[in-house]
Amino acid sequence: MPASTANPPRIAVLADSDTRWKWGALTASRIAPIEAGSGDGAQVAPVLDGFLLRGRATPTPRQLAEVGVHADSMREVTAVEFLRAMTQTSYDVLVLALVGGGVQAVLHGLKRVWEENSDRRVRPVVVTGYVGVVYEKLADGLLLRHGADLVLANSRQDAERFSAVYDGVGADSSSVTEVALPFLGGAPYEGEHDPYTVVFAAQPSVPESRKDRTYLLNRLVQHARLHPEREVLLKLRSRPGEHTTHIEELPYQKLAQRLDLPANFRLVYGNMGEVLDRTDLMVTISSTAALESLHRRIPTVVLSDLGVREALGNHHFVGSGCLASWDQLDEGHRPTPDEEWVSRQGVAADGSYATAFDPARERIAKLLDRPGGLPPLTPYYTPATAPGYLPGILARHHLGPDGSPLPGAPAHDKDPGPVRQIVRRAARGAYRHGVQRVAPVIRRMGEL
Template sequence: MPPSTPKPIRIAVLADSDTRWKWGALTAARIAPGPSRETETSDDAQAGPRLSGFLLRGRSTPTPRQLAEVGVRADSLREVTAAEFLRAMTEEEYDIVVLALVGGGVQAMLHGLAHGWQGRERRPVVVTGYVGVVYEKLADGLLLRHGADLVLANSRQDAERFRAVYEGVGADASAVTEVALPFLGGAPYEGEHDPYTVVFAAQPSVPDNRRDRTYLLERLIRHARTHPEREVLLKLRSRPGEHTTHIEELPYQKLAGRLDAPANFRLVYGNMGEVLDRTDLLVTVSSTAALESLHRSVPTVVLTDLGIRETLGNHHFVGSGCLASWDQLDEGHRPEPDPEWVDRQGVVADGTYATAFDAARERIAGLLGAPAAPLAPYYTPQTAPGYLPGILARHHLGPDGSPLPGAPAADRAPGPVRQVVRRAARGAYRHGVQRVAPVIRRMGEL
């Protein structure tokens, strides 16, 4: 008899924004035991993982363009409420569940899943982690993620910090698993392009005020004027009207429209990896794009113009060799990253990236083959009685993780009227953040 076809690994990814969908979907492809979804051929496609995407309904639900930009094909994709997702996890069969959410969302889903899977001898392996650089709310974010089977750390430094936090509060630290950022890749930098291309990777929330954002934009445009032989690009995360992890009060598109930019300056969108294919110098305040760039050995600068501050996140790059100012860049400065720093950040520019997820795959394979213990988050009604109930209530869950009466859960796809109302509500929210809130803030400063 011919050998039976191996049963494909079934993975569910729950994400609440475009960047977290990117992290979750790409992580799923890399951590699944067996052939990778990114490397499968027609002969082994049946054995590759089967990916089901769930988008948590909210203000940051990604658009089709944002989903397509990730480049990972999902076998199914649907928008859900928390209650709908939890119900799907009890009614449908999965091997791995990836929670690509903010910390509070992860904690709520862990308690909801623990409630829904009570009494099961076997359950899916639950995985969570961080989208990029962890430069704030380390203890808060980590303890909200405690309880997953694997808490992924994107670098050796993060793995050490994560374990120290868990052990420091008496929580089990065995879930911490060192990997790397799942979206690193692309061809190594081999020399200058024609024209020489400078890319500024903008961030939705850093810096967070008009003065600083205008300053950075003016300096970028000044660099374009100073070096007319160069192409100077402003890489933006989302197009006008799209939502991302953070709603921008002051989109760079709006600020740029008021400035007289030279012909060699322009705005670009799309996949960061494709932009890096033609980049000779990547400039940012603290974007994770810096790690993508360093992975490919592209010259990378983290700006010091606004100071080196925790609120900006550029303090994470102290010791990297990448800190510099626009004045230095205008004069032709070329950064030299510190090899030891780079090695500790999970950038793996040394060619070992292919093995960075081996430990996670091995742990998951072992958990899939054995009865799983119940999920046991550090936060419980006993350890955090004044904190946990509020987190769960925001997702319409009771203190024990059970859905509260009246929790939103539709049994069918929203009709045309509901879709129109939902889009209008999101538009109103965005208008309030980008237009009304700044006006109120300015009035308060009078």
């Protein structure tokens, strides 16, 4: 039977920011079960329904377009609206691309609604994981994700750490599944471009202080002046007024307005893969962009100028061979990554990336073929095991301790009218203005 005649798998992705939508959608495409009726064993493109969790970081149309992942449908929802949607459409796989608290709330909500709909014997396989490097709140984030059928680990190192945490608290660790970051790819680095291009991958919340961010910007500009033959790019995640996974109180765009920038220095946006196509030296504090760069064997530097600290996340790169300072870069230093370290990080620069998602796909296929359907979701946290913690997590998403909607939870809003859309945009704009304009002023006044 030709592949085109097979029924494609249906996957839903719930995301709360642009970066998590990118991770969730690309993960969905890589773990989609192979349709048995495709004849030649080829993977049939899944039907992908996107759901954006309404909140401060809900991505704008521009951010979604920049990700470059097509969805067959896209809706903005609250948690309660999403739970209702899960009782109305049958899916093979559900990917939860959310912060830990959001994953835990949705897991409890799904457990409730699927138990109430006893006539629905088959539920989707629930998958979750992390967007990138896990360098903080390891136990907290993992236990909030426990209860999904698959908890994806982006590397061998993460898989070992995840299993150790679950085993250490007596939770089932069989859900931990080693894969890789879903957005790696692109042509391997083959040599210097003309002009030689240095890219600094900025992060919204690392570092946080004006002093540290100004220092990094000044050193980047200084590098451009010291090397006028090079092109120096500041790669930004979002434009002013937009939010991504983390709050950015001091956008580099704002700081750069006060500087006299050299002609070979530019601010750039867009898809990171396209920027890496012309990169000769990737520089960052701790961005996942470093792993994308290492995957393509592009010379990569993780800055040590502000220290090697857990708060910055660059401690994750200890042993990588990539730590260096701006002084060293100004003098022409090019790091050599440690191959053993790279292989443990899921970077798959050795060519194994093509098969990295096979174990997850095989596990999903087995779960979907389970006689009688899948068992109820069983998160580690319950009202009995975490009575002082779980109710607050659920309440933030208008859910009660048993996962049911609280009185007064936002009503279903399938097609909000133009007035409501305007109000929502205005509310988000006011919030972002408060974060990026008002909050820094109040903080400085408090330091007087």
